[in-house]
Amino acid sequence: MVAMLTLEERLRRCTRAAVHLEMRDGYMRSDPRFVAWQQGVRNDSADSDPERRPWLRLVADLVAQGVEVRRARIVSEPVSDYIRFEHHLTGPTVSAGEQVRWLSRRRASGLALPGNDFWLFDDSSVVFHHFAGDGELAPDDEEFTDDPAVVKLCASAFDSVWSLAVPHADYQLT
Template identity: 85%
Template sequence: MPTLEDRLRNCTRSAVHLEMRDEYMPSDPRFTAWRNGARNDPADSDPERRPWLRLVADLVAQGVEVRRARIVSEPVSDYIRFEHHLTVPTVRAGEQVRWLPRRRASGLALPGNDFWLFDGTSVVFHHFAGDGELAPDDEEFTDDPVVVKLCSDAFESVWRQAVPHADYTLA
């Protein structure tokens, strides 16, 4: 089964990601360190130590548009503060990121899970347990055109209303 990185590297036009949870992977050691006061670790901005940055830069250099939209409750959780902190290097690498306060999403039709949409033709849903950790069956792939359209429409509706990262102030 292809990994997320494999799927991203196979994109030719676009990769979009919609995140709708306020808590992810609370056991992540980087989050624990951040919560305990570690800030501005050089590893956060180093593509050699943070492979996501290298991947994004590679994709963007190949002409792939990488966008992420986050729907967040306000006031934001500690985990969202952590994500916001890590977003600056991601944006520098070429990923476009926007934030949508959850109360502005009430009128939007959204799928039940976070997802990646690849080139507008396939989707991987991510499944999490109630505590924010990845569920044992954490990925679900589909190329069903109806589901792909739902996800594409949902992402674009969020994107239109969301605030660009540079303009979003944590509440």
């Protein structure tokens, strides 16, 4: 059943594109990497090591298979510490092949956006992510749909954000 797949399994099933829209200013602040970063740990070799950071290997595998992987982040400015942490980790992700852009929340006011972060797979299905108010994953953290109207909404929202957003290499933290 498609609804029970892990994110990695869904991504590995993609043949053309996987896009991710993030709209929160903080996620899972209990993450040990974030805690270490807050304590001044920077440039840890694990940040760019695909063996210690499996996301990098996954992205490289997908891109090598011809899957376009894109992520857009809508962020408040000045940015939160968590967004600074994400920005710090994004360079190795881009080097692995993921395209990442950043959009100031102020520039997103005129966009029609779904209420939750999501992954869109091959323009055919969506997984929404649900978070608690503190940024931790909610108990029912994923919601899968292949409803054509919802897929269309998410594709349109992502494209709108992407067209306004700034590529990672050009985005300056404020």
